[in-house]
Amino acid sequence: MATLTRAQASALTNDEILRYSRHLIMPEVGMAGQQKLKAARVLCIGAGGLGSPLALYLAAAGVGTLGLVDFDVVDYTNLQRQIIHTTGDVGRPKLDSAAEKLTGINPFINVRKFETRLTSANALDFFRDFDIIADGTDNFPTRYLVNDACVLSGTPNVYASIFRFEGQASVFATENGPCYRCLYPEPPPPGLVPSCAEGGVLGILPGLLGVIQATEVIKLILGTGDPLIGRLLLVDALGMRFRELRLRKNADCPVCGATPTIRELIDYNEFCGIRGEEAPITTTVPEIQPVELKARLDAADDIFILDVREPHEYQICNIGGHLIPLGDLPARMNELDSSREIVAHCRSGVRSAKAVTLLRQAGFGKVKNLAGGILAWSDKVDPTLPKY
Amino acid sequence: MKVLIPTPLRQYTGRQSTVELEAGSVDEALCELTTRYPELRKQLFTAEGELRKFVNVYVNDEDIRYLERERTLVKPTDTISIIPSVAGGSVAARRGF
Numbered sequence: 001m002a003t004l005t006r007a008q009a010s011a012l013t014n015d016e017i018l019r020y021s022r023h024l025i026m027p028e029v030g031m032a033g034q035q036k037l038k039a040a041r042v043l044c045i046g047a048g049g050l051g052s053p054l055a056l057y058l059a060a061a062g063v064g065t066l067g068l069v070d071f072d073v074v075d076y077t078n079l080q081r082q083i084i085h086t087t088g089d090v091g092r093p094k095l096d097s098a099a100e101k102l103t104g105i106n107p108f109i110n111v112r113k114f115e116t117r118l119t120s121a122n123a124l125d126f127f128r129d130f131d132i133i134a135d136g137t138d139n140f141p142t143r144y145l146v147n148d149a150c151v152l153s154g155t156p157n158v159y160a161s162i163f164r165f166e167g168q169a170s171v172f173a174t175e176n177g178p179c180y181r182c183l184y185p186e187p188p189p190p191g192l193v194p195s196c197a198e199g200g201v202l203g204i205l206p207g208l209l210g211v212i213q214a215t216e217v218i219k220l221i222l223g224t225g226d227p228l229i230g231r232l233l234l235v236d237a238l239g240m241r242f243r244e245l246r247l248r249k250n251a252d253c254p255v256c257g258a259t260p261t262i263r264e265l266i267d268y269n270e271f272c273g274i275r276g277e278e279a280p281i282t283t284t285v286p287e288i289q290p291v292e293l294k295a296r297l298d299a300a301d302d303i304f305i306l307d308v309r310e311p312h313e314y315q316i317c318n319i320g321g322h323l324i325p326l327g328d329l330p331a332r333m334n335e336l337d338s339s340r341e342i343v344a345h346c347r348s349g350v351r352s353a354k355a356v357t358l359l360r361q362a363g364f365g366k367v368k369n370l371a372g373g374i375l376a377w378s379d380k381v382d383p384t385l386p387k388y
Numbered sequence: 389m390k391v392l393i394p395t396p397l398r399q400y401t402g403r404q405s406t407v408e409l410e411a412g413s414v415d416e417a418l419c420e421l422t423t424r425y426p427e428l429r430k431q432l433f434t435a436e437g438e439l440r441k442f443v444n445v446y447v448n449d450e451d452i453r454y455l456e457r458e459r460t461l462v463k464p465t466d467t468i469s470i471i472p473s474v475a476g477g478s479v480a481a482r483r484g485f
């Protein structure tokens with residue numbers, strides 16, 4: 001991997017020898033291994049939940065060049081798991097906050113910041129300067145983009161993803177190993193992604209998976225151990241069980257197979273369904289604004305408030321609505337009176353728009369969606385209501 | 389035999405993470421599963437009855453695509469895992485609607 005010039009440039013100074021002494025005295029790393037780490041260039045996609053522990057450990061371990069791609073700003077809800085950022089960083093670009101911590105931990109490394117969204121237009125250019133990509137993204141368009149760009153550029157992709165209290169990790173796009181598309185040729189259509197009500201993540205989980213990613217990155221650089229190539233590691237944090245499934249390189253894989261049909265990067269938002277997963281879903285269901293609803297309730301109009309969130313969300317805050325989680329709605333429509341005016345709401349208005357569609361299809365003619373959900377209610381009507 | 393239900397699909401199985409059933413093949417197992425939990429059918433199969441491409445099914449640690457697909461035979465001691473692709477991560481959780 002490292003050319004002669006890069007190997008020479010990676011000779012350690014005395015300060016570095018002291019810093020890395022616990023690596024240097026173990027035969028699996030040693031001086032040669034530490035120099036490989038110093039010569040290595042790793043690009044972390046995302047400085048969030050997975051990227052935080054990943055980048056922190058890679059920096060501490062002495063990975064010489066650490067690239068970060070992110071365009072986000074730190075907010076309060078990040079702090080429960082994105083341990084590279086602190087309370088004082090809220091409002092700052094994640095890249096600035098992360099780079100400061102990384103060089104704080106290890107001033108001997110070179111941190112490269114790419115404050116942009118990774119796109120089909122820039123991915124291959126960015127990847128060219130790196131030996132390993134670590135994918136810590138959270139949406140399908142970027143995941144397929146990273147995968148395809150890794151395959152096309154011949155760069156290994158150390159992958160992890162998390163959901164609530166479960167995670168997956170693997171190493172994709174090595175020379176003879178499978179890629180993400182060998183596992184999943186296509187993403188789910190936007191309508192069928194697991195319901196947002198099921199979202200959320202145990203704060204320590206990205207810690208666990210991000211450290212697994214960091215471990216795999218280090219092993220690939222050192223060329224030691226048994227990397228997660230051709231294996232999908234499944235982590236269940238609640239049961240604290242680790243399982244693994246066998247992954248095979250698919251001869252029919254559209255990008256890494258014998259006769260690939262994808263030979264250059266494509267439009268991944270289009271590939272992943274109309275608007276891409278992150279774009280807000282525009283709804284065409286009838287809506288009512290929070291201020292209007294408040295006025296009508298104050299005027300004692302007969303309006304039935306239907307809350308389609310989950311019970312644990314209702315405990316965080318509620319506006320006194322009748323709770324029927326969206327998933328239960330088809331079976332529990334009999335609790336509703338179709339002659340009454342109904343306003344459905346959720347957290348932000350997405351799930352309740354689905355509820356309105358469902359109810360209208362079932363013959364409920366007087367159903368409206370509370371625009372912007374309970375978040376908008378908190379903004380426009382009752383600021384004492386907590387946002388989450 | 390055991391069918392392991394992944395977290396995102398547990399909302400369709402009454403929160404069950406494991407479903408015990410009797411089946412001689414993957415086909416029979418999925419059929420029994422979706423009969424018991426009809427809401428799961430749309431998640432696992434297309435309208436044409438094909439397994440969806442973002443849902444992988446494993447018998448023990450092997451992908452059925454490299455066995456006999458849905459015709460793969462199973463023993464009572466086998467475990468079927470359903471592994472859908474999940475986006476999960478920081479942004480999804482933050483924007484979590």
Ligand SMILES: [Zn+2]
Binds near residue numbers: 178179181254256257
């Ligand atoms: Zn492939």
